[in-house]
Amino acid sequence: MEYFIELFLGGLTRGSIYALIALGYTMVYGIIELINFAHGEIYMIGAFTALIVASVLTLLGFNELSILVIASLCAVIWAASYGFTIEKLAYKPLRKAPRLSALISAIGMSIFLQNYVLLAQTSDFLPFPALMPEFGFLEPYAHIMSSAEVIIVLTTALVMAALTFLIKFTRLGKAMRATAQDRDMALLSGVNVNRVISFTFIIGSATAAVGGVLIASHIGMINFYIGFIAGIKAFTAAVLGGIGSVPGAVLGGMVLGWTESFATGYVSSDYEDVFAFTLLVLILIFRPEGILGRSTTQKV
Amino acid sequence: MVKKSMSKMWVAMIAGIFMVLTMAGAGFGAEPVxxxxxxxxxxxxxxxxxxxxxxxxxxxxxxxxxxxxxxxxxxxxxxxxxxxxxxxxxxxxxxxxxxxxxxxxxxxxxxxxxxxxxxxxxxxxxxxxxxxxxxxxxxxxxxxxxxxxASDDAQARLEVDFAIDKLGLSKLAVIHDKGDYGKGLAEFAKQFIEDSDEAEVVLYEGVTPGAVDYSAIVQKIKRSDADGVIFGGYHPEASKIVMGMRKKKMGTVFISDDGVKDDTFIKVAKEYAEGVYATGPRDTxxxxxxxxxxxxxxxxxxxxxxxxxxxxxxxxxxxxxxxxxxxxxxxxxxxxxxxxxxxxxxxxxxxxxxxxxxxxxxxxxxxxxxxxxxxxx
The missing domain is CATH 3.40.50.2300 (Response regulator)
Structure with a gap:
């Protein structure tokens, strides 16, 4: 039973990691139906920014908590500005073009950003400082779940709740939903569609940066390539949960995390990905719109 | 007509002989290395x-x-x-x-x-x-x-002999990264352990390189009750597994290969790298x-x-x-x-x-x- 709980909690952490990145995917898709492949790279850039800021602050002798706060803030702001710029440069000019063009543009942006960080920084793996505090009261349970893992799970829940609130109960959220439903009609009703889309990218990128800081700090290392694999898995999670749905992204992440964890624990880690993607195929056969996705008629 | 084509053939033949000769010439002369x-x-x-x-x-x-x-x-x-x-x-x-x-x-x-x-x-x-x-x-x-x-089986031989004879380990988990290099090494290690009668392989598995974390495989190693892990693969996965084990308070011996005997491994895993064994080219x-x-x-x-x-x-x-x-x-x-x-x-x-x-x-x-x-x- 203890083994089951350990696997369950391990899967929960892994699922939260996927979910934290998947939230950004699903938000952008929900509003403009674009799979933003550069999202994984935003996550990576967020982590790199935090690493650079944290290294400088450590040299300057700041204490741990202020390093965590300032580094995360810088990462969020920096990543958000990247998200904003990418949308303006790579997606906005293609808004009237066939959807495939924007998709290719997104893939290009992803490759560009990876190589930019590779050249501007390094191809090596870099150690990432443990920015998250270690709670004393969790110490006896550290062999089951560490403080960092608890923080990741809680942050994912918090971000999901905040995004749900934003979309359901604020003016901006209303504008987002209107834009998602019918962009032209929203424009006619006085919604500043460009601004709404920009905001979506900023918020999506900010959540990716939060994920980047927490996950890199938990794993303890980064390089320019981490965004790619995390991005693919998070994208899978978003599709599994129903792309476009915020709670769906989190549920999808969890389902994927648990599947992988239990497959490794009870069968074999050789087939971890086989189980994960078999599950994806099965769910999409029986619920093509994903677990929590709403089936909508395709827009023309 | 016949005459004309004959003369054309002559030209072609002479040109052909000339080409063959110049090519041979290039072969005999000192070409830059x-x-x-x-x-x-x-x-x-x-x-x-x-x-x-x-x-x-x-x-x-x-x-x-x-x-x-x-x-x-x-x-x-x-x-x-x-x-x-x-x-x-x-x-x-x-x-x-x-x-x-x-x-x-x-x-x-x-x-x-x-x-x-x-x-x-x-x-x-x-x-x-x-x-x-x-x-x-x-x-x-x-x-x-x-x-x-030296080839991988030389490394696997050394890893297994070291684990059994020097460290006296009897339950070994063999983990690899599914790559040509890591899996090849792990297969040799598994075979050598099975051939010796003093130790057994309690876990033999491959992990997906680049996965966000390896907590499940770490739990599995813990459950297998192995007293040593032999890992075939490179340093990014090795440091994630070692850090995962040490953070879960596991003191299991970790033995790996020259893909891990890289200073980047120590730089990334920092204090968690302490005590890790890795084979590498002989110290010259x-x-x-x-x-x-x-x-x-x-x-x-x-x-x-x-x-x-x-x-x-x-x-x-x-x-x-x-x-x-x-x-x-x-x-x-x-x-x-x-x-x-x-x-x-x-x-x-x-x-x-x-x-x-x-x-x-x-x-x-x-x-x-x-x-x-x-x-x-």
Whole structure:
């Protein structure tokens, strides 16, 4: 039973990691139906920014908590500005073009950003400082779940709740939903569609940066390539949960995390990905719109 | 009409004979020796490939300063394969089509294996400073292939003997990264453990490289009650697994290979790296040629040499020496010279056996102590 709980909690952490990145995917898709492949790279850039800021602050002798706060803030702001710029440069000019063009543009942006960080920084793996505090009261349970893992799970829940609130109960959220439903009609009703889309990218990128800081700090290392694999898995999670749905992204992440964890624990880690993607195929056969996705008629 | 076509044929024949003669002439004259350097020069594993370029540069500088080989300056050309087999075939094709006759490379076993078929067909002599997959030499499929590093089964043998005889472990978990290199090594380790009657394999599994974390496999190792883990693979996965184990308060002994015996591993895993064992090329740091090569690197690049630098250095020396002794870049003469001539190199006095493995090169066991790999005697 203890083994089951350990696997369950391990899967929960892994699922939260996927979910934290998947939230950004699903938000952008929900509003403009674009799979933003550069999202994984935003996550990576967020982590790199935090690493650079944290290294400088450590040299300057700041204490741990202020390093965590300032580094995360810088990462969020920096990543958000990247998200904003990418949308303006790579997606906005293609808004009237066939959807495939924007998709290719997104893939290009992803490759560009990876190589930019590779050249501007390094191809090596870099150690990432443990920015998250270690709670004393969790110490006896550290062999089951560490403080960092608890923080990741809680942050994912918090971000999901905040995004749900934003979309359901604020003016901006209303504008987002209107834009998602019918962009032209929203424009006619006085919604500043460009601004709404920009905001979506900023918020999506900010959540990716939060994920980047927490996950890199938990794993303890980064390089320019981490965004790619995390991005693919998070994208899978978003599709599994129903792309476009915020709670769906989190549920999808969890389902994927648990599947992988239990497959490794009870069968074999050789087939971890086989189980994960078999599950994806099965769910999409029986619920093509994903677990929590709403089936909508395709827009023309 | 008949006459006219006859005269045309004459012209064609004369032109043909002329072409054949000039081509033969090019063959007899001293053509410049070009050394191809292929391997991972960018990407995740660039830290394994770039030191080879530096080694080749240094050796060529020295050789060219004293007049080159066969009276010609030796040139060098580099090609990146980012450690990927599908890229390596292109790399090999490009080098072969450029007329390169000797290649230092490739770095990763998978990429080397993919490239060797092409080199074989073009009679290119290949020498890898780092590809350790046993089949590359033992299969006998690649008579033009040599290496200045011992093969993986040598490492697996040392890992298993060390775990059982020196550390007295009896329950071993064997984990690998599903790659040519890591899985090959793990299979040998598993076989050696099963052959010895003193220990058993309690877990044998592959992990997906690049996954966000390995907590599930760490829990599985814990449940298997293993007293030691033998890991076949590279440092990014190794450091994630070690950090995962240590954070879960597991003191299980971790033994790995020269893919982990890299300073990046210690830099990333920091205090969690302490006590980890890894096999790596035998310590030749007392060798005067080794010290000289290190100094050359220091003077030229202002830093300590990286992974496989000395193997690459020795490899270039052996290749160029063989060409000099053979008197040409003809692959049969060069491979014969590589097998018969002994060369003094930074990794010791070496030659090559029939299969292409270096004689006089081997592995030692290292352990991380106070943030550095120390040879375990």
């Amino acid at each position: 070009v050394l191809g350097v292929a391997g991972a020069h960018s990407g995740d594993l660039a830290s394994y490939g770039i030191p080879s370029i530096k080694a080749a540069e240094l050796v060529l500088k020295k050789i060219n300063a004293r007049g080159g080989i066969l009276g010609e300056q030796v040139k060098m050309t580099t090609e990146d394969d980012v450690c990927k087999p599908e890229v390596a075939t292109n790399t090999a094709t490009k080098l072969a089509s450029e007329g390169v006759k000797i290649v230092l490379g490739h770095i990763c076993s998978g990429a080397t294996k993919a490239a060797l078929g092409i080199y074989n067909a073009s009679n290119v002599v290949v020498l890898s400073p780092s590809a350790t997959n046993p089949d590359l030499t033992q299969s006998g499929d690649y008579p033009n292939f040599f290496r200045t590093i 740091s007392k060798n005067p040629l080794h010290i000289a090569a290190e100094k050359e690197h220091q003077e030229a690049f202002g830093a300590d040499p990286g992974a496989f630098f000395y193997n690459a250095y020795a490899g270039v020396q052996a290749l160029l020496n063989a060409i000099e002794k053979a008197g040409s870049t003809d692959h049969e003469a060069v491979t014969k010279a590589l097998r018969s001539e002994w060369v003094e190199t930074p990794i010791g006095k070496i030659s090559f056996d029939e299969k292409g493995d270096a004689i006089g090169v081997g592995f030692s066991m290292y352990q991380v102590r106070n943030g550095a790999y120390i040879e375990v005697k």
